[in-house]
């Protein structure tokens with residue numbers, strides 16, 4: 238019999254408290270055993286660092302990402318922060334656009350008075366020239382004021398900056414911490430990092446069942462070797478698994494995603510109000526670049542409001558007992574199946590290929 242292909246995994250824990258809790262509850266151990274039995278049937282062998290027998294706490298310590306207070310992924314807060322960030326950006330753009338509009342108006346006043354003075358001068362009408370001097374001076378002062386105002390607004394917006402949601406951005410933080418582990422030699426290329434953590438909120442609670450997502454696979458980044466704040470980010474795929482409410486098959490399921498099986502179908506859209514939908518017309522884009530950008534953003538919001546979201550991502554996989562199907566029996570590794578297509582993905586995965 239040919240030697241089994243190894244699925245090479247490196248386990249990390251968000252912090253030492255998660256590690257201790259996991260070892261007490263044998264959660265990652267149960268997931269590992271499920272994956273071992275499941276993949277064993279397809280000729281794969283699980284190769285786990287630092288091993289999945291709980292109790293080896295001393296050896297495992299260097300696989301904790303941070304000592305305490307590890308990242309707790311909070312999807313709902315992240316979505317909320319993204320929405321707030323958009324609102325803030327919209328307000329900032331509006332303020333700049335308004336300052337810009339006033340500035341243009343004042344510039345127009347000055348231009349008109351200059352033209353009038355030139356015309357009077359060409360006609361040798363000294364009285365008319367004199368009559369434009371005071372208004373031109375006043376208009377110039379207004380223009381200076383508008384210029385200063387716009388500089389102030391732009392400066393303030395720049396100082397405000399965009400919302401800092403780095404504390405919520407667990408993906409970047411995990412990539413950064415995995416980057417540290419790579420530099421320390423704890424993490425190796427050609428292995429798949431599995432980060433055990435606790436999710437603050439379980440998003441995508443499905444109506445049809447009580448199941449909520451407790452695992453996520455983050456695919457490879459578009460830019461390899463990305464630096465962030467001076468740190469090298471792990472750019473290959475990695476998996477997050479919550480140790481709370483986790484299902485035994487969670488690890489086996491996410492491994493297939495990390496091998497390239499697309500994540501669940503995205504949310505769908507349904508037209509909310511047919512009458513509004515058929516009569517919808519985007520506002521024409523006119524004016525300055527800022528005006529146009531703002532109008533285009535308003536058009537986008539208006540258009541989005543015509544739809545309601547239909548949650549997707551429920552039925553994945555053709556067969557009821559496909560490991561990628563959420564509804565499949567999650568307790569028995571011998572009751573789930575791996576499709577031929579998914580097995581091919583596994584064979585070609587960077588963490589499996591010899």
Ligand SMILES: [Zn+2]
Nearest residue numbers: 490494500501
């Ligand atoms: Zn999935």
